Amino acid sequence: MSKDLHITPLEYELIEAWLDDSLSSEQEKAFQDMEKEDSDWALKVKEVKTLREDLESLLVKNELEKIHEEAFEGSNPRTASFPRWIWAVAASLALILVAWWGFQGGFQDPNQKLFEAYYETDPGLITAMSGTDSYEFDRGMVDFKEGKYQEALALWKPLLEQNPSGDTLLYFVGMANLELQNFQESKEDLQKILSESSSEFEEDAKWYLALIYLKQGELDQAKLLLSDLDKPEAQKLLEEIQKES
Amino acid sequence: MPKDSINQLSQEELIRGIKENERSVMSSLYIEVFPKVKSYIIQNNGDEDQAKDIFQEAFLVAWQKVKAGEFLPQNSTAMQGFLFQVSKNKWLDWLRSSRFKKESSLGAISIEVADFEEEFLLDERLSMLDRAFQQLGESCQELLKLFYFKKMSLDKLAQSFGWTPKTAKNNKYRCMESLRKIVNS
Numbered sequence: 001m002s003k004d005l006h007i008t009p010l011e012y013e014l015i016e017a018w019l020d021d022s023l024s025s026e027q028e029k030a031f032q033d034m035e036k037e038d039s040d041w042a043l044k045v046k047e048v049k050t051l052r053e054d055l056e057s058l059l060v061k062n063e064l065e066k067i068h069e070e071a072f073e074g075s076n077p078r079t080a081s082f083p084r085w086i087w088a089v090a091a092s093l094a095l096i097l098v099a100w101w102g103f104q105g106g107f108q109d110p111n112q113k114l115f116e117a118y119y120e121t122d123p124g125l126i127t128a129m130s131g132t133d134s135y136e137f138d139r140g141m142v143d144f145k146e147g148k149y150q151e152a153l154a155l156w157k158p159l160l161e162q163n164p165s166g167d168t169l170l171y172f173v174g175m176a177n178l179e180l181q182n183f184q185e186s187k188e189d190l191q192k193i194l195s196e197s198s199s200e201f202e203e204d205a206k207w208y209l210a211l212i213y214l215k216q217g218e219l220d221q222a223k224l225l226l227s228d229l230d231k232p233e234a235q236k237l238l239e240e241i242q243k244e245s
Numbered sequence: 246m247p248k249d250s251i252n253q254l255s256q257e258e259l260i261r262g263i264k265e266n267e268r269s270v271m272s273s274l275y276i277e278v279f280p281k282v283k284s285y286i287i288q289n290n291g292d293e294d295q296a297k298d299i300f301q302e303a304f305l306v307a308w309q310k311v312k313a314g315e316f317l318p319q320n321s322t323a324m325q326g327f328l329f330q331v332s333k334n335k336w337l338d339w340l341r342s343s344r345f346k347k348e349s350s351l352g353a354i355s356i357e358v359a360d361f362e363e364e365f366l367l368d369e370r371l372s373m374l375d376r377a378f379q380q381l382g383e384s385c386q387e388l389l390k391l392f393y394f395k396k397m398s399l400d401k402l403a404q405s406f407g408w409t410p411k412t413a414k415n416n417k418y419r420c421m422e423s424l425r426k427i428v429n430s
Contacts, residue, residue, distance in 0.1 A: 009418045059394035064301050067272045
């Protein structure tokens with residue numbers, strides 16, 4: 001890939017359709033014309049082909065690395081060997097830590113413990129790149145995904161005032177509030193989603209609302225919501241709450 | 246997919262799984278064959294790190310050969326055998342080339358190592374591409390991964406990003422162009 005080639009969107013589409021063997025008859029004619037008229041055509045085709053293939057190879061390679069880590073991690077002793085006394089010290093420290101955790105846990109509210117065990121930050125949405133009318137929302141989403149919940153809320157709250165029933169916005173405002181431990185606000189946001197007739201966030205809203213109820217000790221409400229959810233985690237949590245209460 | 250269920254795939258399912266980079270097929274093939282390659286390499290003067298590198302290179306080659314229609318596995322056992330064979334050949338090539346290095350340093354005969362150079366070039370290209378890919382924005386990385394690796398159609402991609410199909414197509418073009426320009430810069 002050396003020559004500085006300009007490849008237009010249309011040319012890209014044509015080359016990719018040719019590579020995928022999916023040229024329509026019109027495209028086939030256009031492709032043949034390009035072959036005759038554009039002296040750089042063969043180079044352009046080669047460049048797109050190489051880039052596509054290499055990109056796919058790279059992504060496969062990265063996936064193999066992940067598979068290896070997941071399946072064989074720990075089987076490869078790349079670490080240096082330490083003298084035995086270091087292991088003994090490490091084991092004693094580990095025991096002290098375990099005992100300390102146990103001691104802390106003994107005083108922790110069981111509902112709080114369950115909340116912490118089951119709560120996971122919502123991963124957020126893929127942010128759109130441009131040409132949409134939701135630029136502020138996307139900027140907020142970038143903040144949200146970086147853990148800047150206060151900044152995300154600053155961008156989203158004005159949008160929510162303009163569109164109080166937007167369920168996506170409401171849900172993520174609720175999630176940001178939850179991360180900031182504004183439990184009451186988060187609860188209200190999620191309840192609003194559930195009061196709408198249907199929302200694609202309904203299941204998630206129920207789950208997080210159940211976790212808030214659990215944290216606040218409102219177990220009946222939490223159980224009611226959990227029993228209405230199909231996800232296995234919800235059933236597991238429901239069983240654990242029933243065991244505790 | 247459980248480890249041995251890859252053996253229950255029909256030839257068609259297996260090839261489709263490879264062409265579409267299905268994680269389950271990739272992963273069970275990896276888990277099934279890597280231990281065998283590892284013990285072969287360890288028994289033949291290699292270590293576990295070398296086994297991993299050789300196996301991953303071989304995996305990529307075998308995967309590409311099936312995609313290009315240059316190897317048509319009849320079933321999963323044939324695919325596993327092929328992957329093992331490619332790994333073995335690569336290891337033998339490596340041994341030969343390291344012997345070559347030793348011999349040539351003593352002024353002995355030179356051996357052609359063209360394949361090795363070609364692979365080295367691919368390796369270099371992929372490292373360069375990796376660095377360029379990391380410079381793309383998160384959305385571009387995600388989009389390209391979904392399209393070129395997960396083989397998601399443009400229509401589905403548009404749906405999941407909340408775009409029109411036309412915007413999806415334009416954004417894909419923009420991301421590929423950015424990647425191409427970074428690589429060429």
